[in-house]
Structures are given as structure tokens and as C-alpha cells.
Amino acid sequence: MKIIIVANTDWYNYRFRMSLASYLRLEGVDVVFVSPFGPYVQRIQEQGFRWVEWTVRRQAINPFTELLNIFALGQIFARERPSLVHLHTIKPVLYGSIAARLLHVPAVVRSVTGLGYIFLGTDFKASILRFLVKFLYRLVVNGSSGATVFENSADRQYFIDNSLINSVNAHLIEGVGVDTDYYQPLPEPDTMPTVLMAGRLLWDKGVGTFIDAARLLKKDRNVRFVLVGEPDQGNPSSISRDVLDEWQDDGIIEWWGWQSDMRVAFAACHVVVLPSFGEGIPTVLLEAASCGRPIVATDVPGCRDVVIHNVNGLLVPLNAPMSLCSAIEGLLDDSALRYKMGREGRRIAERRFSSRYVNVQTFNLYADLLRVKKYE
Numbered sequence: 001m002k003i004i005i006v007a008n009t010d011w012y013n014y015r016f017r018m019s020l021a022s023y024l025r026l027e028g029v030d031v032v033f034v035s036p037f038g039p040y041v042q043r044i045q046e047q048g049f050r051w052v053e054w055t056v057r058r059q060a061i062n063p064f065t066e067l068l069n070i071f072a073l074g075q076i077f078a079r080e081r082p083s084l085v086h087l088h089t090i091k092p093v094l095y096g097s098i099a100a101r102l103l104h105v106p107a108v109v110r111s112v113t114g115l116g117y118i119f120l121g122t123d124f125k126a127s128i129l130r131f132l133v134k135f136l137y138r139l140v141v142n143g144s145s146g147a148t149v150f151e152n153s154a155d156r157q158y159f160i161d162n163s164l165i166n167s168v169n170a171h172l173i174e175g176v177g178v179d180t181d182y183y184q185p186l187p188e189p190d191t192m193p194t195v196l197m198a199g200r201l202l203w204d205k206g207v208g209t210f211i212d213a214a215r216l217l218k219k220d221r222n223v224r225f226v227l228v229g230e231p232d233q234g235n236p237s238s239i240s241r242d243v244l245d246e247w248q249d250d251g252i253i254e255w256w257g258w259q260s261d262m263r264v265a266f267a268a269c270h271v272v273v274l275p276s277f278g279e280g281i282p283t284v285l286l287e288a289a290s291c292g293r294p295i296v297a298t299d300v301p302g303c304r305d306v307v308i309h310n311v312n313g314l315l316v317p318l319n320a321p322m323s324l325c326s327a328i329e330g331l332l333d334d335s336a337l338r339y340k341m342g343r344e345g346r347r348i349a350e351r352r353f354s355s356r357y358v359n360v361q362t363f364n365l366y367a368d369l370l371r372v373k374k375y376e
Contacts, residue, residue: 001028001029001030001083001084001370002029002030002031002032002080002081002082002083003024003029003030003031003032003082003083003084003085003086003366004031004032004033004034004076004077004080004082004084004085004086005017005020005021005031005032005033005034005085005086005088006034006035006054006073006085006086006087006088006092006096007033007034007035007088007089007092008035008036008056008088008089008090008091008092008234009035009036009038009040009234010033010035010036010037010038010039010040010041010044010051011038011039011040012035012088012089013033013035013040013044013088014040014043014044015040015283016088016113016176016283017033017088017176018044018047019176019177019179019355019359020176020355020358020359020362021033021047021049022047023355023356023359023360023363024359024363025048025049027363031049031050032049032050032051032052032080032082033049033050033051033052034051034052034053034054034073034076035051035053035054036053036054036055036056036057037053037055052076052080054069054072054073054076055069055072056069056072056073056091056092056095057234066095069091069095070095070098070099071099073092073095073096073099074098074099074102074103077099077100077103077105078103082105083106083107083370084105084106084107084108084109084366084369084370085100085105085107085108085109086109086110086111086366087108087109087110087111088111088113089111089113090133093110093111093112093141094133094136094137094140094141096108096110097110097140097141097144097146098140100146101144106369106370107146107366107369107370108144108145108146108147108369109146109147109148109149109365109366109369110141110146110147110148110149111148111149111151112148112149112150112151112155112156112159112280113151113280114151114155114278114279114280114302115155115158115278115301119133119158119278120204120277120278121204121236121237123236125236126236134162134164137159137164137165138163138164141164141165142163142164142165142166144166144169145169146169146369147169147170147171147365147368147369148165148169148170148171149171149172149173149362149365150170150171150172150173150280151172151173151174151175151279151280151281151302151305152172152174152279152280152281152301152302152305153172153305154301154302155280155301155302156170156172171365173358173361173362173365174281174305174352174353174358175280175281175282175283175286175353175358176281176283176355176358177286177353177354177355177356177357177358177359178283178286178287178289178290178349178353178354178355179290179354179355180290180346180349180350180354180355182263183262183263183266183287183290183291183349184263184290184291185290185291185292185342185343185346186263186266186267186291186292186293187267188270188335188338189267189268189269189270191224191268192222192223192224193221193222193223193224193270193271193332194223194224194225194226194268194269194270194271195214195223195224195225195226195269195270195271195272195273195328195332196226196228196265196266196268196269196271196272196273196288197210197225197226197227197228197272197273197274197275198227198228198229198259198262198265198272198284199228199229199274199276199282199284200229200230200231200232200235200238201227201229201230201231201232201238201239201244202231202232202235202237202238202239203237203238203239204237204276204277204278205237205274205275205276205277206274206275206276206277206298206319207227207239209275209298209319209320209321209324210225210227210253210273210275210324211225211247211252211253212321212324213225213273213275213321213322213324213325213328214252214253215252215321216321216322216325217325217328217329218251218252221329221332223332224254225252225253225254226253226254226255226256226265226268226269227244227247227253227254227255227256228256228257228258228259228262228265229257229258230257230258231244262284262287263291266287266288266291266293267291269293270293270331270332270338271293271294271295271296271328271331271332271338272284272285272288272293272294272295272296273295273296273297273324273328274295274296274297274298274303275296275297275298275316275318275319275324276297276298276300276302276303277298277300277318277319278300278301278302279300279301279302279303280302281302281305281306281353282297282302282303282306285297285303285306285307286306286349286353288345289306289312289313289342289345289346289348289349289353290345290346290349290350290353291342291346292342292343292345292346293342293345294312294313294314294331294337294338294341294342294345295307295312295313295314295341295345296313296314296315296316296324296327296328296331297313297314297315297316298315298316298317298318298319299315299316299317299318300318303315306348306353308344308348311341311344311348312341312342312344312345312348313341313345314327314330314331
């Protein structure tokens, strides 16, 4: 059996699908990654997986170029002859669905990993793209066979309510999982109180809210606010490096950039926050919980699927710096509460979100589509 995993960046495949690929390989599956070239291709290959280049551009909308991208992906499918293709993010989902149908690929799985800029954005460009993407989903995906996987029930219901997919083919698998053996509980550092936010540095991840909360809290107490991650220049919501440098120069935050081992970042902090506008299932919160850190996030789909208010963390309203500041301050003032929430977070990560559990669910979905034996 051969399975092709397609995404619009090599970073996505490396960051979120290596665990699944490794699990599939143990089950005897030949896994091939497809994406544009980038700095994480070498890391994928170092793990022993084949990678095939697909030169799609995320923001390009030239119709002729996009037709060529569909044709190029179809050529990859024709050459590789996969049993199943697993498509992630909008262009791979739409273009891969077309190519797979034309080439009679036996099975197709599409992953909706969150609503993102196109569905959450409020500017004119987002509204135009949203109209176009909805039209294409209805045209390409709604009547197609295969499976569409959502990370939370709210996103699934949104797509069903807007007739973007057939509800019969809509499945729920909560995120990509977390390796609870790798992300073990960590003792708190004996340092100045430190608040961490990690992920792609996008406005719709709530970075602006994080900065505003930092300004508020740092007026009255000594506390470090740390941003981990890099801007995503392929996303219209990306924050510029000049703005990040300005925040750091002004002493509002420390910007640590990309961290190859997030355990180091979690070990250096007391609280992890994600004031996002919306998520699929945020992997960084799963990793933080698995490491025993209390988590603070916005009360929006995806985040509220991970954070149980007053159990493993706190939920705050969207775009509310004062509420975020108060939640962080309450946790920083109560070490016993931090410990209790961290312990509960670890328990939830093990029970609901372990990568082993998620990988088995995904494999069994493949097995259903291919009519092969499922994992019991």
C-alpha cells in the first residue's frame, strides 16, 4: 500500500505529519510526502521518507498557473500510483481532489485543519477569497467520495451548514496528536515568571492580544513574555519582522524565533497562552499540556476543545487583553493552581490526544476507505 501525504508547505508535513508517517511505515505502508521545496525537506528525508516536489504557491490566484498546478499534481499521482492520497490545507484539498478524481485514485482523505485567514479574515481580500473557496468546495468536494476530516465539531458543522461538504463523508479526528512519551511533565523553572506563546506569528493567532496583555501586566510586575515561532510570509495575516523587532527593542517581549525542540521552551516558562481567533486543534496547547503546563486560550473552536475551563487551564473572551492579563496574573500568583492544572492537562493529553490514539483513528479511516483490515 502506498499513501501520498500532500500539503502546501514542507513545514506542515514535517511539523504535523511525521508521527503519522512513522506509524504507517510500521504498518508496512509506503509513505510519500508531496509539497513545495523548503528547509524541512532535508529533515523529512533524514527520517527515511521520500519527498516529491510540487511547486504550488499559496497566494497565487492566476487561473492558468493554478490549472498547471492541478496538472502537475496529477502527474505526480499518475507516476506514483497511490492507494490513497491524504490532502491538507485548501489548495491541496481542492486541486488534489480534482486530480484524484480524474486519475481514479482509489481513495481520498481531505483534512480541514482549521478555518484560517480565508474563513476568519474580515478584510475585503478575505471576503473575496472566501466566496471563491466556498464555490470551489461545493463544486469539487461536496459531491465527491472519500472522507473529509475535521479537527473540531464546530468546523465540521460550519462546512455542513454551508453545503461545502456532504455530511455523510465528514469525520472528526481531534488534531494530529501529541507524543506523550517525548513531551513529558517538566518541573517549573526557578526564574522570573515567564509567559510563553508559540506558533506561526500571525495576527489571527492573537499575537496582538498577547502584546497588549504584556503591556498591561508589565506595568505592575516583573514578568517575561516570550514569543516562539516565525512569521509566515505566505499568509496575509503574517506579522512583519520589523514589528517583531520593534516589540523586542521596546522590551515588551522576547522573540526566540523557531525552536527545534519545544521542550526547551516549555521548560523555561510557567504558563502557555494562545489567544487565537480560531483553530483546528492547536498542537502547541497539546504539547504544553503534555509537559504539565497550565494553558490559557480564547473561548473559540479548537482552543475550547483542548482547554477545560478551571480544570487544565483558563478560557478568555476573544480579543480581550484585559481578560487575558487577569487570567495570566491569577495563574502566576498561584503555584498550587498551576501545578493542579498542569497535572490535569497531562492526564487529558494522555487520554484524548496521544499521537498513538490519533494515528490509529487515522489508519482505521484509511482502512475503511480501502476496505482492508483495521487496527483493533
